[in-house]
Amino acid sequence: xxxxxxxxIATLAALRWFAVAGQxxxxxxxxxxxxxxxxxxxxxxxxxxxxxxxxxxxxxxRRSEDAPPWEVFLHIMVDMTVLAFLIGCSGGPxxxxxxxxxxxxxxxxxxxxxxxxxxxxALCGLAYLLVAMFGRPLPHVHxxxxxxxxxxxxxxxxxxxxxxxxxxxxLARMAAQRRERDAELARLRERFVRxxxxxxxxxxxxxxxxxxxxxxxxxxxxxxxxxxxxLPEALEDDIQLLHALAGTCRDRVRDLARAARLGxxxxxxxxxxxxxxxxxxxxxxxDAVLPAGLQVDAAIGHLLRALLDNAAxxxxxxxxxxxxxxxxxxxxxxxxxxxxxxxxxxxxxxLLPGTLFGSDKPxxxxxxxxxxxxxxxxxxxxxxxxxxxxxxxxxxxxxxMPGGQA
Numbered sequence: 001x002x003x004x005x006x007x008x009i010a011t012l013a014a015l016r017w018f019a020v021a022g023q024x025x026x027x028x029x030x031x032x033x034x035x036x037x038x039x040x041x042x043x044x045x046x047x048x049x050x051x052x053x054x055x056x057x058x059x060x061x062r063r064s065e066d067a068p069p070w071e072v073f074l075h076i077m078v079d080m081t082v083l084a085f086l087i088g089c090s091g092g093p094x095x096x097x098x099x100x101x102x103x104x105x106x107x108x109x110x111x112x113x114x115x116x117x118x119x120x121x122a123l124c125g126l127a128y129l130l131v132a133m134f135g136r137p138l139p140h141v142h143x144x145x146x147x148x149x150x151x152x153x154x155x156x157x158x159x160x161x162x163x164x165x166x167x168x169x170x171l172a173r174m175a176a177q178r179r180e181r182d183a184e185l186a187r188l189r190e191r192f193v194r195x196x197x198x199x200x201x202x203x204x205x206x207x208x209x210x211x212x213x214x215x216x217x218x219x220x221x222x223x224x225x226x227x228x229x230x231l232p233e234a235l236e237d238d239i240q241l242l243h244a245l246a247g248t249c250r251d252r253v254r255d256l257a258r259a260a261r262l263g264x265x266x267x268x269x270x271x272x273x274x275x276x277x278x279x280x281x282x283x284x285x286x287d288a289v290l291p292a293g294l295q296v297d298a299a300i301g302h303l304l305r306a307l308l309d310n311a312a313x314x315x316x317x318x319x320x321x322x323x324x325x326x327x328x329x330x331x332x333x334x335x336x337x338x339x340x341x342x343x344x345x346x347x348x349x350x351l352l353p354g355t356l357f358g359s360d361k362p363x364x365x366x367x368x369x370x371x372x373x374x375x376x377x378x379x380x381x382x383x384x385x386x387x388x389x390x391x392x393x394x395x396x397x398x399x400x401m402p403g404g405q406a
Contacts, residue, residue, distance in 0.1 A: 002372055005066060005067040005068070005069065005071075005111050005112070006061060006063070006065075007066045007067055007174070007177050008067075008072055008090055008107060008110070008111040008112075009060055009061045009067055009071070009072060009075055010061035011059060011107075011170055011173055011174070012057065012079070013054055013058045013061050014168065014169075014173075015166060016050065016051075016054040016079065017051075017054060017165075019050070019079075020047055020050055020051045021052070023047050023050075023086060024044075024047055026340070027040070027043055027044070027047070027086075027090075028062040029221065030285060032088065032164070032299070034231075035137055036090075037346070038090060039089050039169050040084075041367075042084075042089065042091055043086055043090070046082050046085050047082070047086070049082065050082045052350070053078050057075060058201065062190065068113050069113055069116045070116075070392060072108070072111065072112060072116070072290075073108075073112070073116055073120060074122075075105045075106070075118060076108065076120055076123065077102065077123060077322065078099070080104060080123055080124060080127045081181070083100060083101070083127070083322065084127040084128075084130055086129050087131050087135065088130070088131045088134055088136060089136055090136070091135065091137060091138045092132060092135015092136060092137055093128070093132045093135055094133075094135075094137060094138070094378060095131075096158070097114070097162075098128065098131065098164075099118065099163065101124045101125075101127055101128050101145045102123055102124065102165060103163065104120055104123075105117070105120055105121050105124055106167070106170075107170065108120040108121075119176075119307065139337070141188060142386075150219070151339065162374060173355045179328075191377075197304055202218075204376060207266065207268070212249075212251070212253050213253050213254070216246060216249055216250040216253060219246045220243065220246050220247060220250060223239065223242065223246060224243075225262040241280075241343075244277060245277070245278065248274050248277055248278060251274070255344070264349055265295030265296060265297065266295065266297070266298045266301045267293070267294060267296075267300065268290055268294065268300060268301065268334070269289060269290050269292075269294070269295055269303060271301040271304050272304065272306060272325065272327075273283075275304070275305055275308050275309075279309075279312050279359075280324060281316075281321055282312045282316075282321050282322070283321060283322040283323070284308075284323060284324075284325060285306065285322065285323070285324045285325065286324070286325055286326075286327075287324075287325075287326050288327070288328060289327075290327050290329065291392075292327070294401075295330070296334055296401050297377045297401075298380060298398075299378065299379065300334060300375070300379070300399060302371050302373045302375060303376070303397065303399075304336070306372045306396075307336075307338040307372060307395055308325070308338060310338075310340075311323040311338050311340035311342075311393075311394075311395070312340070314341075314342025314343070314392075315340045315341045315342050315392075315394065316339040317342060318341060318342045318343050318344075318391070320341035320342075322341050323338065323340050323341070324339040325337070325339075326338075327338050329401070330398075331399060332401060333381070333398050333400050333401060334398070334399050334400075334401050335396075335397070335398045336396070336397050336398075337394055337395070337396045337397075338387060338393050338394070339392055339393070339394045339395075340393055340394045341391060341392045342391070342392055342393060343391065343394055344387040344388065344391055344393050345385065345386075345393055346389045372395075372397075375397060375399075376397060379400060380399070380400055381397060381398050381399030381400065382397065382398050383395065383396070383397045384396045384397070
C-alpha cells in the first residue's frame with residue numbers, strides 16, 4: 001500500500017508533465033503569437049531540466065518504500081525553483097500565474113508533517129519575494145487585438161482554469177487513494193479480529209485434545225477387549241465401525257500435536273479417506289486420485305476437511321447428500337475443487353470469506369470458512385467461491401506445495 005508521501009510524489013510527477021507541456025505552449029504563444037520578447041533559450045532549458053527531473057521522480061514513485069518528508073520537500077523545491085525562474089523572466093509579480101506559488105502549500109498540507117508544511121510555505125514565500133525583487137517586467141504589447149491589461153486578464157482566466165483543474169485532479173486522486181487505504185485497513189482489521197479468534201479457538205482445541213486423548217484410548221482398549229461372540233451377530237459390523245470411528249478420533253487428536261511440528265507433511269488422500277469414514281452417509285464423487293506418497297502442508301488437510309464438511313452439510317440440508325471433489329497437481333501447486341448440491345450462495349446473505357463465528361447454516365459455528373481462508377492466506381494460495389448453474393456451490397483453491405512438487 002503506497003504511503004501518503006510516496007503517493008504525493010507520484011501525483012506531482014503526473015502533474016509535472018502537464019506543467020511542462022503547459023509551460024512550453026505558454027512560452028511559445030507569448031513569444032511567437034504575441035511577439036513578446038522573452039529569453040527563450042534559458043526558459044526552454046529550465047523546462048527541459050524540469051522534464052529531466054520528472055523522469056527520476058517517476059522512477060522514485062514506483063518504489064514501494066515510504067518517502068521521507070525531506071525528499072518530498074526537495075521535489076517541491078525543484079518545482080518552485082523552475083516556476084520562479086519562468087515567472088521572473090516573464091513579468092515578475094505582474095505575471096498572472098504567480099498564484100501557482102500557493103499550490104505546493106495545499107499539496108504539502110495533505111501529506112507532510114507540520115514543520116515541513118511551514119517549510120513549504122516559507123519556500124513559496126521566498127520564491128515570490130525573489131520574483132518581486134528580481135523579476136523582469138514585460139513591455140506593453142502593441143499591434144495586437146488586446147492591450148497589456150486585457151492580456152493580463154486573459155492570463156488570470158487561464159490561471160484560474162489551470163488551478164481549478166489541478167485541484168480537481170489532485171484532490172480526486174488523493175480521495176481515491178484514501179478510500180483505497182481505508183478499505184485495506186478495514187480488511188486488515190477484520191483479518192486481525194479473525195486471527196485473534198482463531199488463536200483463541202486453537203488454544204481451546206489444544207486443551208480439549210489433551211483432555212480427550214485418555215478417554216479415547218480407554219474406549220479403544222474396551223472395544224479391543226469386547227467379546228463380540230456374546231453379542232448378536234447384527235451388532236458386529238456396528239462394533240467394528242465404532243472401533244474405526246474411535247480410532248479416527250484418536251488419530252485426529254494426535255494430529256493436532258503432530259501438525260505443529262515444523263516441516264511435518266500429510267498425505268491428502270489419507271485425509272479424504274478418514275473424512276469418508278467419518279461421514280459415511282455422504283456420496284463422494286472423485287474424478288482422479290493423487291499420486292501415492294504425496295506430502296503437503298498439514299494445514300491443507302484442515303482446509304480439505306473444512307471444505308468437505310461445509311459441502312456435505314449444505315447438501316444434506318438440501319436433501320442431496322452428494323459432493324464432488326477434484327484434486328490435482330499443477331505447476332508445483334495443489335489445485336482442488338469441492339462442489340456441493342445445496343441451495344447455492346444467496347447474494348443478499350453471502351458471508352465474506354474468512355468471517356469468523358458467522359454462519360448461515362442452522363447450528364453452524366462459522367469456523368470452517370474462516371479457517372480455510374486463513375490457511376490459504378498463510379500458504380500464499382487463493383480461494384474462490386461461486387454458485388453453480390443448476391444449484392450448489394463450487395469452492396476452488398490453489399496452494400503451493402512444499403518444494404514445488406509436481
